[in-house]
Amino acid sequence: MSSLQSTLSQYLADPSEVPGAAAEIICAPASLPDAAKVLEACSAAGASVVPWGSGSQQRVGGLVPADVILSTHRLNQIVDWQPDNMTVVVQGGVRAADLAERLAERHQTAVLAEIPGESTVGGLVATGASMYRRARYGPIRNRMLEATLATGDGRVVRGGGRVVKNVTGYDIPRLVAGSMGSLGLIGEVCLKLWPMGAAHATVRVDDPERAWATAYRPLAVLDINGSSFVYLGGTPAEVAGQSAQLGDVVSDQMLWPEPWIGSGDEVRLSMRVRPSDVADAVASLPSGWEYVAAYGVGEVSIGCPKVSLDELADLRRFAEARGGALVVLDGPTALYESFDPWGSPPSSLDLQRRIVARFDPDRIINRGRLPGGL
Amino acid sequence: MGLAEELVALVGADRVLVEPVDLYLYGTDASIDRGPVKNVVFPESTEEVAEIVKIANRYQVPVVPRGAGTGLSGGAIPIGSSLVVSLTRMNGIEDVDPINMTARVGPGVINLDLSKHTKALGVHYAPDPSSQSICTIGGNIANNSGGPHCLAEGTTVEHILELEMVTADGQVIVLGGQAPDPVGLDLRGVVVGSEGTMGIVTSAIVKLTPNPLATRTVLATFNTVEDAASAVSAIIARGIVPAALELMDKLMTVAVERFVGAGFDTEATATLLAEVTGHDSAVDAELEIVREVCELHDAKAVRVAVDEAERARLWLGRKSAFGAVAQMAPDYYLHDTVVPRTKLAEVMAKVYEIADRYDITMMNVFHAGDGNLHPLMAFDSTEPGMLDRVHAAAKELVEVCVAAGGALSGEHGVGIEKRDLMPLVFNEYDLDAQARLREAFDPDGLFNPGKTLPEGSRCFDFGRPVPEGVWV
């Protein structure tokens, strides 16, 4: 490792710059070609690499050891915002909160995390975190127009383009969303933007299933621990007209549930089922557990201080029987050893292995972080 | 037994074509090239497709999947004597699920048939290519097809939840599902738009979209194409996302009007067809924004379609545009570039300038809201020197669009047509990465070879980049 450390000397960062990161070597390249050089050196040395944004989602889907932590905090430029084209090019280390603040100047949104905290664009893309407004705007992969990666074997590779519609070649940007960094470090992405509604409302409803069926294109319909809300955005007339029909207006702002920050203390799960199974999924949860159930989407985020392996296995059976999955987002380290964070691997596992091998032949980035130990 | 005999043994003589004239009909699609066909086979089940692929593997014959053959980039045209697998008979619509708003469809289901099928439920299949009356869902998946209403609703890839696919080695795999975020790499997005190079999709679960509560269709005419293009950019910049923003120039409007008689103004230099959809209380406000912006950009006239019948006629006109070109000249050649929406007016001016310089009839009809241009040259290929001029002009057109920060294709696909232009937008590393991706799916390169990527894209066969400066 010491020879690798010296090879990487010009890219090293002080550990204090990267809170929470624990590895012998912490690098923070300031450009994509530099990141590629770091990865090429790591590949040659057979060193395992964990890309690092804010560190808030490092426990999603698996805990992997790192010889080298590759922090994106110096890749923090908003490279090219074209408000009139409704696109923005940002580097992976840009904080989602900073991007949101900037885009708000022209009432635009990249529809990333509603309450982003410290999370970075690269981290949100890597974990495929589509959050609540996907009910209206679709998952994050739908906003990925272009992606530039530093691959495991040290190449800088770009796919897609900076236009809103594009079939020029294979859709690498979309593949990158949710790839857990397995194809490469997410150095730069071009995102499609949406106009923010002029008016908003959070409306309390009794029956979320009915609310989803009757509301016209809401931003979200959430059941938060037994209280249900419809989130509306659009023109003032549209929001006012719909609110009145749906229930009681609680706020003219969006009252989103507080996000969780990965800490290892508490078990956090994501249950994914068909939208029609959400009510049953909620009913299947033991009492006292916290949850946010997204109607019309099919995702139930679950938080539980204490949970037995049997309970987890039951939940997973429930989800997988419905064509879904139960994914561990966070939890004590011991849990990861006794309970596969992803569950049954997909039927395309062999194919996925072949793909990853072509981007990261020595399999150094986040090894084992994908389903099936990939 | 030979290939044809094995296929006949599998599916019966009625579903295998062997006669030269029959095969000739499968040598092309709606684009201009032609290739050799060894046989055509019409499977009716996933199992048959898997067996067909295995048989083709044994004979090392390239496999070219085909839907309705309406592609404009040559994606279904064989290169090297190939087995064409026509999926038109796998056209079942099953499991229409009004709660989850999904349906399971065979690849041969015709796009518009699906929306007709689900009409009574108040939902439709949103991507609407101009060829939607005939193009198949399988073909749409192969090309990640767009259409006028993809501006707000997104292209095909946003509407595909699950794919069942036969891989290059004849295995059946399932990608994605109805639950959100399948675990592992989400391969749906790569397979959609892969032009049949990664597998043969045998079934798909598609997302259905609720019909809009209210729709307003606007026809605005302008004295210059630049005014119309500026109006489009300005509408987008105003922060609304109309359901569709389509632009036609004068020559195209004349051709279309002759066929459809929808009341297009054939004197106008540019015609903008805009549609806003949404909640009853929102559409009129958006309509006013569109009207106001058009007037600010010197619109000659702005008219709102009075009823569904007029709306249908206007759209029929728009969607018949390419076919109508034949009234003008026997041949046409079009590109499908995309430019940032801020560059529309500037690029359009250059497009006409190029056509003038090469003395070629230029007609335009395109998805202006997406910045997706379809510059179309109408010509007579028997005129001496014409083809050379067309090719030279086409090259310049693409270069202008790429220089403006654009892409080679917005929805028609790369196919054969734009394959060799790929280096204009991607460097060797980018192309190599795409070639690697393809190789992971199809190591022997028997699935629709010669499409999408130029020859020699796989530069770095040993998994390591060659250091800079080593090659010339």
Added chain:
Amino acid sequence: MGWVTDSAPTRAELSACVQCGLCLPECPTFRLTGKETFSPRGRLMAMSAVADGVVQVDAAFEAIMDSCLQCRACEVVCPSLVPFGRAMEGARTELTAQLPSSQRKARHLVVGKVLASPALLRMATLGVKAGQKMRIGKLLPATLRSGFQGIRPIMPVAVEAGSTYPALGERIGRAGFLTGCVMDVWFSEVHAASIALLQRAGYDVVIPPAQTCCGALAAHDGDMKDARKLAQKNVVAFANVDVVVVDSAGCGAHMKEYENFTQDGEAFSKRVFDINELIAIAIGSGRIPTSATERGDVAVQDPCHLRHAQRIVDQPRSMLRAAGYNPVEIDPDGRCCGAAGIYSLLQPVLSQQLGAAKADQVRVSKAKVVASANPGCEMQLRSYLGSGYEVVHPVELLWRAVQEDDR
């Protein structure tokens, strides 16, 4: 070898197709098979292949051409305005010239000669009549049985050649009425109703004695020589009338295209009207009364050569409404019923599938009466619907209503 006749598909006809494929969904045979070899685009491409010398006019080419119904639904949706029907007749003419099979020759004897000969037709009619009396329908082979069972009971001829039927009320013109070949004796009730309504509408109706078969079946089958002869004969026979009125959609569509068969055909074609057109105008102008009596539902079947070839869609519905009926739509796509002239005999499998599908559409509509303005469709519908349904020409329903209301 390429083409050998002067009727072959022309370069202009073929190059008008840009292969966009918009015709495919409208083609009944493509819908059934999913094959380009059964599609308009494929057929045109096969013709181009012959024109370009890539393939010969052989049995495989013949199969591609012969599966075509010539319903011309493709023409309606073609933004390139390809004259598909004309090109197909050209291709069939080439088949006649290059592949003179005995079967085709026998067919041409019927469509070119028997249909044009009153004496021979009378013999055939006597045969059918005798057959109907003896109920031999059940004994015939399946391919012939359905057609035979669709034939109306033979009635005495109601219309005599050379007669004149004077206009009632204000006289607006002189109409020459085509009695046709089969229609003359097998559909005399339809003729009677048409003539009576034309009189009401203000036409002096004459039955030119020199008229003959319109030649449609001959042209569709590639018997260009006879088709030309018949067209020329009719142009002369109908020289002295203001309008030529036809109550069979297939004949009308063909006579509107006489320009492809005789030199003076273009001027002639402008005077040809389907009965639906003239009567709908008469209803609109009040010359034929609109009934106040409600008479129930009628399923409307659009003959292809009315809807696609002549683009006549609203007029039969206007007639039915004027007769007090509620026209019920059975098929928004207006797909062919599979009768298609002699197609039901030549391609029994495809014809059977289309006929059965059309009958199902009628059954779904719940209507017990079906209006169809073409003899071939009428026969097809009758045989696939079976008992319990009445299949009539719209003019019959209107004439009945007018008579009832007169009482």
